[in-house]
Amino acid sequence: MSTIAFLGAGNIANAIMGGLISDGHTLCAFDPVEDCRERARGLGVTIASSNTDAISNADIVMLCVKPDVVLDLLNEISASSTGKLFISVAAGITTANMLSRLPEGTALVRCMPNTPALVKTGMTALFASPAVTAEQKTSATSVLTSVGESLWVETEAELDIVTALSGSGPAYFFLMMESMINAGVSEGLSAEVSTQLVLQTALGAAVMAKQSESDAGTLRKQVTSPGGTTQAAVEYFQSVKFEEAVRGAVTAARTRSVELSKD
Numbered sequence: 001m002s003t004i005a006f007l008g009a010g011n012i013a014n015a016i017m018g019g020l021i022s023d024g025h026t027l028c029a030f031d032p033v034e035d036c037r038e039r040a041r042g043l044g045v046t047i048a049s050s051n052t053d054a055i056s057n058a059d060i061v062m063l064c065v066k067p068d069v070v071l072d073l074l075n076e077i078s079a080s081s082t083g084k085l086f087i088s089v090a091a092g093i094t095t096a097n098m099l100s101r102l103p104e105g106t107a108l109v110r111c112m113p114n115t116p117a118l119v120k121t122g123m124t125a126l127f128a129s130p131a132v133t134a135e136q137k138t139s140a141t142s143v144l145t146s147v148g149e150s151l152w153v154e155t156e157a158e159l160d161i162v163t164a165l166s167g168s169g170p171a172y173f174f175l176m177m178e179s180m181i182n183a184g185v186s187e188g189l190s191a192e193v194s195t196q197l198v199l200q201t202a203l204g205a206a207v208m209a210k211q212s213e214s215d216a217g218t219l220r221k222q223v224t225s226p227g228g229t230t231q232a233a234v235e236y237f238q239s240v241k242f243e244e245a246v247r248g249a250v251t252a253a254r255t256r257s258v259e260l261s262k263d
């Protein structure tokens, strides 16, 4: 089984480390923050004295620091990087940029997880640079599958669309939940009752949509009786161009992701 080093042991690293430890992997990590080191130790992760020390015996190196730190970090460890598989979770830092700091021919996977990874229901899309082998792709898949589902995209540009859909997507659903809870309260329910109704409805709709063989549009039509309450609501959504608003929001997020990758 691979030995995996985590550089940065914050939120996303902690979620992935938890999943991997329960699958029996040997993990090593470095983070300058004592609280992060302590939390990782508590999971059974060996704490290294530096990033270079952390990767010395590792086959896989997880880059789990904030995007603005990644390139300096790669400069720091580059001399000890040969032959390892790198997996970056940093938003917006391109493979070309990262590979320019690493020895020629380094295998690098760039991925975009999302916040539900913290509760093991994440969605991660991965992109492989040319040197990544089929075996390394399998290893990367199993690392990210420890916090939810994963899929591979063929081009790096698709990661900007992924960012706009599943990366930022949890916030869109939170916004919908927030708006529905507020609507329930303004119609006369208590905040507590409105929250319970909305959260369980969101969960139930997601589980139904995942388990059903019908697509989301069909499911929506199935619960929309002609002349009924749901139809009244859906017609109102259509009258204020809900679908257009969602389309515009995703395009705005994608455009911003492209801009951030160029910084």
Ligand SMILES: NC(=O)c1ccc[n+]([C@@H]2O[C@H](COP(=O)([O-])OP(=O)(O)OC[C@H]3O[C@@H](n4cnc5c(N)ncnc54)[C@H](OP(=O)(O)O)[C@@H]3O)[C@@H](O)[C@H]2O)c1
Pocket (backbone or CB within 6 Å): 007, 008, 009, 010, 011, 012, 013, 030, 031, 032, 033, 036, 051, 064, 065, 066, 067, 069, 073, 089, 090, 091, 112, 113, 114, 115, 116, 117, 118
């Ligand atoms: N959280 C998510 O759901 C999510 C989703 C998609 C992508 N990501 C990506 O995941 C990455 C990490 O996010 P996060 O939420 O886990 O951040 P985080 O909780 O802040 O964790 C990053 C950790 O790395 C440490 N660090 C800083 N410089 C370092 C260095 N040179 N060497 C080793 N560790 C260093 C940080 O310490 P300091 O606090 O001292 O800087 C911090 O403890 C980001 O690039 C983000 O784009 C996260």
